[in-house]
Amino acid sequence: MTVLVPLQLSHFQCFLLFALIISLAFGTLGRRQPLERLKYATWSFAMFVAVGIALAWLMYPFSR
Amino acid sequence: MFDDTTVTNANDARGHPEIAVHDAHPPESHTRHSSTFDARAVAIAILGWIFPGLGHALLKMWGRAITICLTVAFLVYLGAGMRGNLFPPGGEDAFARLGYAADLGTGSFYYLARALEAAGPDVSHADGDYGTRFLATAGVLNLLAALHAYEAARRRKA
Numbered sequence: 001m002t003v004l005v006p007l008q009l010s011h012f013q014c015f016l017l018f019a020l021i022i023s024l025a026f027g028t029l030g031r032r033q034p035l036e037r038l039k040y041a042t043w044s045f046a047m048f049v050a051v052g053i054a055l056a057w058l059m060y061p062f063s064r
Numbered sequence: 065m066f067d068d069t070t071v072t073n074a075n076d077a078r079g080h081p082e083i084a085v086h087d088a089h090p091p092e093s094h095t096r097h098s099s100t101f102d103a104r105a106v107a108i109a110i111l112g113w114i115f116p117g118l119g120h121a122l123l124k125m126w127g128r129a130i131t132i133c134l135t136v137a138f139l140v141y142l143g144a145g146m147r148g149n150l151f152p153p154g155g156e157d158a159f160a161r162l163g164y165a166a167d168l169g170t171g172s173f174y175y176l177a178r179a180l181e182a183a184g185p186d187v188s189h190a191d192g193d194y195g196t197r198f199l200a201t202a203g204v205l206n207l208l209a210a211l212h213a214y215e216a217a218r219r220r221k222a
Contacts, residue, residue, distance in 0.1 A: 007191065008146075008191055009146070009191065011190065011194075014194045017142065018198070018201070021135050021138060021139060022135075022205070024135060025131060028128050028131040029132075029208070
């Protein structure tokens, strides 16, 4: 018996979810004030997404 | 090499500089306090590793404790739900041993993930491969949080 709902997420959904969770943790650990945490988490999330998409396009010519 | 005196510069009432020499604090009491403090910091870090967020909770950093607990738990849930590979101990190659070290970083949640993933890993699909990364990330994130709790307990970071 499995107690888990099987998850089927696309690559991009996984990528966004990963960036969101890690950014929240980084923001909470890295800053003290709530506003600073929000700013740092938002900046971290934006960087995760931007760098991830940039790397994906850089690798695109070699993918086939 | 070092003596137990401290030399400080001070101006007297006439404005002439004087050199004051006085005994510093006894070194043994400072050392005892420091080692007790370090042992407490290490204990907090270990407890934070065993149960994610507990280290920060003991330091009364409630926001960080809840966030760490929830993020690690959510990553473990996602990883196990996607049937990621939870590396067993005694891997035959370096990659498996490193994977085990990363997975074990979640502390008690490693055994929770094993219990949740009753059907075992399935990395024949991309989801399983993503799940493996989520599980490893949960472990590394928890180790980072435990290190942060250690530093916070030593008053180096808040």
